[in-house]
Amino acid sequence: MRIILVSGPGSGREAYIKALREFGVAFDVSESLLDLSEMHNQVRCNGFIIDVPTLLRSGAADKAEANLLMDNFPVLRINYNASSGIRGIPSGRFSGTSGDLKTFILESCNSFPARSLRGTKRANKVLNVILNRDLNSPGSQIEKSVTLNFSTEGGFFFSVSNWKKGDYAWIVVKELDDKTPIKSLVQWVVPWGRLNHFPGIGVQFLNISNQQADQIDEFIRGKKELK
Template identity: 25%
Template sequence: MKLLLVSGPGEARNAFLRELTSFADVEVECVAHPDEIESVLTNESVSGILFNIATMVREKNYNKRRIIEFTEMYPVVRLRYNLQAGTVHVLHYDQIVEREDTLRRFVLEECASFTARPLRQRERVRAYFHVFVYTDSELGNEAGERACTLNLSGLGCYIVTCVEHSVGQIVWLKFMDHPDVPAISSKVVWRKPWGEGVGLPGLGLMFLNLKPEQTELVETLIKSSASYRQK
């Protein structure tokens, strides 16, 4: 498993690395500045990103919107190092979780269940569409879980939902305003449970075996969303 640690060199970074390698067989790629993240993610498949809070506060000049997008694509956690006590704390939102195994759980549960992948090369846009999510391709609209997309690419999407699904589960996605297009078979590649981590709860989906009419619909929705945001 490979993780990305955003932390300047020094005692805090060393403490994070010691903690991470003490309970898991992980490879950790380190970058000193937030703007270096994208170059790593473009070429490497990582299972999670860890931010040193002190680094993020000190390095003020970076693309904050892009960081928010990363939190919607990967398991993410923020770290704080207590120099006096020599302890590592994990933060979700503005709360410190004081359990000693918090970092362990983040790595062994959230990161381990995430399908590692490099940053998507195809166009990815913010896209808000109402969708029905099915666990059976034959079910009708009345049986579908109601959700909403947050972003969309030719490879997949992120949907906002509080309903729990397992990583690896196959679901079918149907866009509410396009009932004539068959539901798209999709694989859950990662999940963000409600109340955990930063960002909206939901599922990262990878499209499977798109049919021509499905591909055409996805491309049309991407173009319309991109055009709308440029206005």
């Protein structure tokens, strides 16, 4: 289990670090939400602890980043006072109801699967892809498709074929430099004919390479043009 603490320098951060060490939990420290996005984007963690004064000093873009965290991770907003100690407010659907730091870590974070911050960021952009049910199958098992949205951990792909949850797909993305097929697991299916829905499959990437994930992240953040 790994926790990321977001806190500027001061007595509060020292108290938080002391408590985390006493709990024996692995953790990283980020001085700001901006630093978090730039320096810890690929770190897989089980939750975030955010110092309230640090959050209040943040700009609008950083506060939007905090909202993204609350939507996708266990998050505890905490404050430190020399007389009353550390007090917390759980924030978001994964964070439980206890404001106690130890309870938050042992219950909310310990039960949450580790994921990276960049994996929560999704783009509603079109990539051209090939869906293959079996790498050893004939050409009839191959389907041309496009993404409706994607992240470094998966995406939703247009399809009118007969897929079911639990199927495996091997996906080749035309726009990626590394065109090694990405083994993926179908997590949900939207069948053709459902009102106001695109038909397709939502998949989880199982063996995406670092090069592929880095390039997808660049597409999402607009640092690399789609060609």
